[in-house]
Amino acid sequence: MDLVRKGAINCDQGAVRATPTISVDGSYCLTCGSDKKIKLWNPHSGLLLKTYGGHAGEVMDAAGSCDSGFIVSVSQDKSVIYWDVTTGQPVRRLRGHAGAVQCVKFNEDSSIAVSGSTDNTVMCWDIRTRKLEAIQTMREAKDCITSLVVTEHKIIAGSLDGSIRTYDLRAGELTCDTVGIPITHIVQTSDGQCILAACLDSTIRLVDTDSGELLQEYKGHRTEDYHIECAVIQGDSTIISGSSESCAVLWDLLEGNELRRLQMDLGVVHSLAPHPTGSDIMFAKKRIVEVWGKPSDEIEELVED
Numbered sequence: 001m002d003l004v005r006k007g008a009i010n011c012d013q014g015a016v017r018a019t020p021t022i023s024v025d026g027s028y029c030l031t032c033g034s035d036k037k038i039k040l041w042n043p044h045s046g047l048l049l050k051t052y053g054g055h056a057g058e059v060m061d062a063a064g065s066c067d068s069g070f071i072v073s074v075s076q077d078k079s080v081i082y083w084d085v086t087t088g089q090p091v092r093r094l095r096g097h098a099g100a101v102q103c104v105k106f107n108e109d110s111s112i113a114v115s116g117s118t119d120n121t122v123m124c125w126d127i128r129t130r131k132l133e134a135i136q137t138m139r140e141a142k143d144c145i146t147s148l149v150v151t152e153h154k155i156i157a158g159s160l161d162g163s164i165r166t167y168d169l170r171a172g173e174l175t176c177d178t179v180g181i182p183i184t185h186i187v188q189t190s191d192g193q194c195i196l197a198a199c200l201d202s203t204i205r206l207v208d209t210d211s212g213e214l215l216q217e218y219k220g221h222r223t224e225d226y227h228i229e230c231a232v233i234q235g236d237s238t239i240i241s242g243s244s245e246s247c248a249v250l251w252d253l254l255e256g257n258e259l260r261r262l263q264m265d266l267g268v269v270h271s272l273a274p275h276p277t278g279s280d281i282m283f284a285k286k287r288i289v290e291v292w293g294k295p296s297d298e299i300e301e302l303v304e305d
Contacts, residue, residue: 002294003262003281009046009289013037014058016284019273022064022071022085026275029282030071031289032059038073040085043282043291052083054090061103065110072113072127074101080115082127094125096134105150114155116145122157122167140165140174146227147186149195156195158186164195164207177212179205184227189236196239198223198230204241206253216256221249226268233274233281240281242269248283248292264290 013033022028022040029043038059040050057076064071070091071083080094080101099118106113112135113125120141123134143161150156153170160182166175177195185198194215195207202223206216221228221243230241238259239251248262248269267285274281280293 003260003279003292004295005262005264006280006291006293007046008291009041009043011039011287011289013039014287016271016287016289017059018061018271019282019284019289020062020064021273021276021282023068024066024276026278026280028064028068029273029289030062030064031284032062032073034058036075036077038062038071038083040071041289043280043289050085050088052088054081054083054093055079057100060101063104063106063113065106066108067110070110070127072104072106074104074115076100078117080104080113080123080125082113092127092130092132094127094132094134096123096137097121099144102144102146103148105148107150108152114148114150116148116157118144120144120159120161122148122155124155138165138167140176143182146184149186149188151188151192156186156188158183158197160184160200162199164197164212166209175212177207179207184223185229187231189232191236196230196232198228198241200225204230204239204251206239216253218251218256220251220258221245221247226270228269229271231272231274231281240272240274242272242283242285244268246285248272248281262292 011031013035015034018032036055038052055075062073078097082092097117101117103116122138124136141159147158155167157165162180164177181199181201197205204218224244228242250259269285271284283290
């Protein structure tokens with residue numbers, strides 16, 4: 001995969017905790033910072049569009065609604081905040097978790113926000129009503145919830161207890177696949193047939209969604225004690241992950257062999273966000289977000305501080 005470094009954005013918000021993409025077309029992105037703020041960017045030009053401040057602790061994750069009109073964010077302050085993108089003001093503050101909230105996702109129509117916490121619970125919030133209590137709480141995990149995948153009728157949670165739990169909301173069933181190694185990040189392939197689980201033993205595991213069978217392992221990057229994210233790109237043909245060695249590593253999904261390393265400046269590459277439809281990928285390390293993509297793609301040159 002022919003990827004080149006296109007530029008970098010100095011986010012100027014302490015350590016960047018996550019780089020979730022907000023818009024379906026990839027025109028805007030969010031960065032979550034240790035400065036307790038969320039920033040909205042045009043990733044193509046590096047232009048800062050808006051800053052959202054209201055959390056009392058580090059912002060750990062955020063997600064944009066399907067119409068790009070709202071943001072939901074979570075923080076070490078134990079809260080979930082629902083924001084109006086245009087005004088930059090909080091619409092609703094939701095409190096219910098007993099520990100820092102690590103991850104958050106919207107459902108398909110952005111009517112429900114799903115959050116995972118260090119209190120070992122997953123909570124569902126109806127953010128279109130004024131109801132401030134969670135409408136559902138899942139308490140089956142034995143350790144911190146680190147990552148979530150939310151589909152039309154399923155909630156999939158990865159946990160440091162080494163298990164992937166799938167809640168089928170339509171059937172009212174829970175399936176638990178035990179990996180046995182603390183899981184820091186999960187993503188689903190676009191066809192929904194497999195789950196990719198990044199684990200603390202510097203191994204990424206591909207698990208069959210239906211059977212729980214281990215299909216493939218990917219090694220070569222280093223996680224140490226960091227929560228390193230991974231993703232599936234190139235039409236489910238390639239796996240990509242950050243690494244504590246200041247690089248990103250790419251593997252062939254089927255064969256499991258390493259394809260390439262993207263070498264970056266010093267810093268743990270812990271968070272990444274592929275463009276929903278294009279080839280560009282954003283990587284977070286320290287206070288910088290680097291943008292990589294195909295050199296043939298037309299894109300404005302980023303301004304580097």
